[in-house]
Amino acid sequence: MPTVKRSTDRGRRRTLTPYFFLAPAAVTLLVVFAYPLVQLLLQSITSPGILGQSEHGLQNFRSVLGDPLLHRAMANNARLFLAVPVMTAFAVLLAALLHERVAGWRFYRSIVFVPYVLAIPVVGIVFSYILQLHGLLNQFLGMLHLSGLAKDWLGDSSLAIWSIWLVIVWQQLGFGVVLFLARLSSLDPALIEAAMVDRADWWRRFRHIVVPHLAPVIEFFVTLSLINMLSWVFNYVYVMTNGGPVNSTYVTELVIYQDAFRNGLPNLAAAVSVLLLVFATVLLSVQAVVRRRIERMEA
């Protein structure tokens, strides 16, 4: 949509006033975002050469892209991506149920959102007690006479990333539910009533009325969740497994953190950071394409 020049803009003399208003925020953003971003790009193409001279080039990218640990980390981020469709489907279903104003829906809505406001480290620590070998989950399975299913959920290298996966779903599901429920409040009740008159059953109403109405926010939620799984899962991993057992739960962010603050390889960390930014940008561009398509469908 072209921006329309609004005649109501303050039509005062051109002064420096707006820039004074903008200055504190602009300076802070320069310090926190702009300058670090430039430095990051420079550092990612700089590598310490022999004789203390630094070299420029794509050396850092070559070495990080050949690093098996980064491959494993990216594979884990990809595994976490799989949580997004599951979480979205669950959230849409729960929102559809709550939208029917079942008894206690306000209570359920409040409860389901609680995990989302908790600190990730708090969640992570509590769950590491629940998921450990002699933890609550295995005791519960024992009570159900299912001890055979008991596992070392965070200590088994083939399971740990999936346990983290579940904890993330536990914490972020509620955001989807509340988001979708808010969108459903703008759904015309007459549509549902008409469908009921036509004897459309619950699933058909769900598929043909509820889901299409939610399409734009589903798209938003999916994009946001994918970005989260790519670049905001450090806290979960750091608190629950710190990459272990035997490096099985490394994610891209942890590679950056370890390279930068543990292994003393800030140039490599910078290269991985640039890759992370590129991936995030790609996700956003894909979303822009999908959005345009949805808008065309709606038009």
Add this chain to the structure above:
Amino acid sequence: MKAAIGNASRQVPLLLTALVVLVPLYFMVVNSLKTNDAFIASPMALPKHLSFRAYTEAVQGRSIGQLFLNSAVISVISVALATTFGALAAFALAKLRFRGREAFFRVMLPLMVIPPIALLVPQFKLMSAAGLVNHRVSVIVIYTGLMLPFTIYLLRNFFVSFPDELLDAAALDGCSTFTALRHVVLPVSQPALLTAAIVNFVFAWNELLIALVFLQSEGSRTLVVGLTVFRSRFSLDVPELMAGLTIATAPVLLIYLFGQRYLVRGLLAGSTK
């Protein structure tokens, strides 16, 4: 009969979800009120008699008080700065005319999705050059910066709908632009300001990564970092750790309880644009 089945098929999934959500919280709070022996005997049972020992020990022995204070100072100051800077910038973007206005506003959305870890190394270098590592100032500056894109976005969209006629009238009365913002616009913008402040406070209070990297001395740590780092020291006394976690969670839960409307509205903001 059919209605009863329909009702049950709705209640069962919701009840199960609520249960799965609540069990970990129950585990945390209930065990913080037990003795260590009672915890080992049965982690799921209600305590036979309430014990606040874990709390007194966490506060006295583990300097949770100092950590709590650090978190409070950092969160409150960065929220105050972000709200002030954000309101000034948002007002300019909504109501004043200048070159680069659209461009500035358009940058805010992509800034919100930049992964914080990506810029951490250069930010760290900058802060250590300024001698601010291990000072709360470093974290306050970074938090303020991270809060600004969201704050500006939210407030600008709120200010845009403020009637221009009122601003024109204020200008005719001789109000400066700043006075108009302070005494005409801000008083009626409280819901938006509160929304931004609450969302930002929860972010700052819960944040781990930046506080972990910038505050490495024990005296400057935040509560969330302190609990994460000291976790292994608590491993023989789980109730004490759970007490610490409950203390760390209480402010956020209270905010959710009393400001649910603002918090949820704020977190959903931007989802429809």
